Amino acid sequence: MKVLPSRSSEVATPGPARQPATAMIEIDHVSQVFQTSARKDHLALSDISLTIEDGAFVSILGPSGCGKSTLLYIVGGFVSPTSGSAKVKGKTITAPGPDRGPVFQEFALFPWKTVLGNVMYGPRQQGVRATEAEAQSRALIEMVGLKGYENFFPKELSGGMKQRVALARTLAYHPEVLLMDEPFGALDAHTRTRLQNDLLNIWERDRKTVLFVTHSVDEAVFLSDKVVMMSRSPGRIRQVIDIDLPRPRRRTELLLDPRYQKYVVDIERMFDDIDEAGVNP
Amino acid sequence: MTSRALSTDVLLGLLPIALLIALWQGLVSFELAPVALLPPPGLVFSRLLQQLVTFSFQQEIIATLFRLFTGFLIAVALGVGVGMVAAASPAINATVRPLVRVLAPLPKVALYPALLLLLGFGHESKIALVAADALFPILLSTYYGASTVEQKLIWSAMAAGTPRREILLKVVLPAAMPSILTGCRIGLVISCIVVFLAEMITSTDGLGHVLITAARTFQAVDMFVPLITISLLGLILNALLQAARSYLLRGFPEA
Ligand SMILES: Nc1ncnc2c1ncn2[C@@H]1O[C@H](COP(=O)(O)OP(=O)(O)OP(=O)(O)O)[C@@H](O)[C@H]1O
Ligand SMILES: [Mg+2]
Numbered sequence: 001m002k003v004l005p006s007r008s009s010e011v012a013t014p015g016p017a018r019q020p021a022t023a024m025i026e027i028d029h030v031s032q033v034f035q036t037s038a039r040k041d042h043l044a045l046s047d048i049s050l051t052i053e054d055g056a057f058v059s060i061l062g063p064s065g066c067g068k069s070t071l072l073y074i075v076g077g078f079v080s081p082t083s084g085s086a087k088v089k090g091k092t093i094t095a096p097g098p099d100r101g102p103v104f105q106e107f108a109l110f111p112w113k114t115v116l117g118n119v120m121y122g123p124r125q126q127g128v129r130a131t132e133a134e135a136q137s138r139a140l141i142e143m144v145g146l147k148g149y150e151n152f153f154p155k156e157l158s159g160g161m162k163q164r165v166a167l168a169r170t171l172a173y174h175p176e177v178l179l180m181d182e183p184f185g186a187l188d189a190h191t192r193t194r195l196q197n198d199l200l201n202i203w204e205r206d207r208k209t210v211l212f213v214t215h216s217v218d219e220a221v222f223l224s225d226k227v228v229m230m231s232r233s234p235g236r237i238r239q240v241i242d243i244d245l246p247r248p249r250r251r252t253e254l255l256l257d258p259r260y261q262k263y264v265v266d267i268e269r270m271f272d273d274i275d276e277a278g279v280n281p
Numbered sequence: 282m283t284s285r286a287l288s289t290d291v292l293l294g295l296l297p298i299a300l301l302i303a304l305w306q307g308l309v310s311f312e313l314a315p316v317a318l319l320p321p322p323g324l325v326f327s328r329l330l331q332q333l334v335t336f337s338f339q340q341e342i343i344a345t346l347f348r349l350f351t352g353f354l355i356a357v358a359l360g361v362g363v364g365m366v367a368a369a370s371p372a373i374n375a376t377v378r379p380l381v382r383v384l385a386p387l388p389k390v391a392l393y394p395a396l397l398l399l400l401g402f403g404h405e406s407k408i409a410l411v412a413a414d415a416l417f418p419i420l421l422s423t424y425y426g427a428s429t430v431e432q433k434l435i436w437s438a439m440a441a442g443t444p445r446r447e448i449l450l451k452v453v454l455p456a457a458m459p460s461i462l463t464g465c466r467i468g469l470v471i472s473c474i475v476v477f478l479a480e481m482i483t484s485t486d487g488l489g490h491v492l493i494t495a496a497r498t499f500q501a502v503d504m505f506v507p508l509i510t511i512s513l514l515g516l517i518l519n520a521l522l523q524a525a526r527s528y529l530l531r532g533f534p535e536a
Binding site for chain 1 (some may be wrong): 433439
């Protein structure tokens with residue numbers, strides 16, 4: 001296993017052979033301080049530097065409260081960092097934009113819109129004509145396996161179906177980067193596995209850059225080219241691990257693969273270390 | 282809700298009303314109240330039917346409804362508008378908040394004499410009173426709904442390319458709709474009460490005026506007719522609002 005420090009300049013190109021890697025996201029010495037009522041200043045992220053190449057699938061792993069969501073929100077442009085900067089395609093991020101599409105654990109679907117209405121929202125905002133936006137959206141809904149549910153409201157869907165709609169809604173405006181914050185965290189194990197497979201299939205097809213936050217070591221290793229391990233209080237990058245496993249990946253094959261098993265065990269050990277360190281920092 | 286469950290609900294809702302009328306009939310039948318003061322329900326309802334087809338009574342109803350609707354709609358426009366803007370802008374919130382704190386608990390009917398002097402004895406003074414009374418529940422529930430919209434709905438829309446200035450109309454307003462409509466419902470009930478009250482205090486027409494005229498001449502039956510009419514109107518208006526609500530909130534979990 002190749003373990004690399006978090007310095008962006010030293011991070012190697014991960015995964016299978018691809019065109020010369022260009023940086024899609026550059027996080028440069030980002031720190032985030034929150035004012036809280038209990039503790040006056042809380043350092044949620046401390047000096048984070050990370051470069052994510054175009055088309056890479058990168059997971060962020062770390063204990064609860066280590067700042068994973070905060071880091072994702074900074075890249076999304078929803079939160080601006082206290083210091084340092086984040087760039088997408090070389091441009092400093094100052095606001096949300098359709099080049100970066102979020103998918104949240106809570107789905108955040110518009111309850112007043114149907115499945116079709118939710119998916120069409122992005123293309124319509126981008127100025128796509130209604131008929132065209134509808135055709136595209138119907139195709140996307142079919143792709144995420146929800147054909148026939150176009151006129152359902154989110155409340156009439158199961159959690160897994162809602163998350164498929166949320167993914168379709170984000171894919172509909174063609175973001176170059178997907179920002180996924182524990183998207184499958186609220187789902188049962190079976191649904192989670194199916195959605196992981198579907199996400200990988202979609203990713204294999206158009207190779208978007210994905211920044212994926214998760215609690216699950218398993219999920220991170222299965223999906224990613226690179227796993228970023230964070231530690232808590234303050235949130236720091238502990239290690240960046242390249243996951244050198246062949247693609248396309250099949251879950252059933254991987255589970256038997258000793259390399260996969262070793263990644264999972266090694267990262268879980270690292271997790272334990274971080275947890276112990278977290279108790280007595 | 283299925284139509285079957287709905288009709289069961291309607292039946293259950295009619296039960297206490299039927300009991301009330303039975304109690305009323307009982308009071309009269311057992312001579313617990315003098316007929317001159319409490320006429321039997323049958324007499325009142327048959328007089329109501331007689332009255333409903335007369336042009337003059339219809340004019341009274343129209344006067345009352347016109348004041349009720351105009352006042353209510355002004356309250357909705359103002360309440361939703363100010364509530365939304367206050368939720369969106371801390372500066373406007375800071376400006377509006379003390380004013381609302383002072384005016385909301387004020388009994389608006391105390392303003393009525395002033396409104397009469399200012400706007401005259403016609404529609405305007407009554408409309409103004411209705412609007413003033415219905416405004417605050419609508420404003421407060423709009424403000425509450427708009428300021429508790431889930432942040433990630435707003436983020437999702439912004440990432441999809443919605444400019445910041447359009448977020449209020451495209452996300453906050455629809456997301457706050459359950460709360461806004463609850464405020465409207467309270468506002469509508471208040472409007473019914475206040476328009477009647479205003480007409481009872483000083484008016485030359487309207488259902489409240491009909492009641493006061495009958496009371497002054499000890500016409501007990503004619504006193505009950507406008508009372509029943511305003512209750513029925515309230516019932517119908519509430520049903521209409523409820524229908525609008527079920528349609529507008531058909532996607533929301535709690536509706
Ligand atoms: N808006 C905020 N105001 C104050 N403190 C905040 C805010 N958002 C996050 N924090 C703090 O920053 C730290 C990191 O939060 P964050 O949500 O990024 O963690 P996380 O790694 O995503 O946790 P989890 O795995 O539980 O989702 C936490 O200690 C949290 O209390
Ligand atoms: Mg989080």
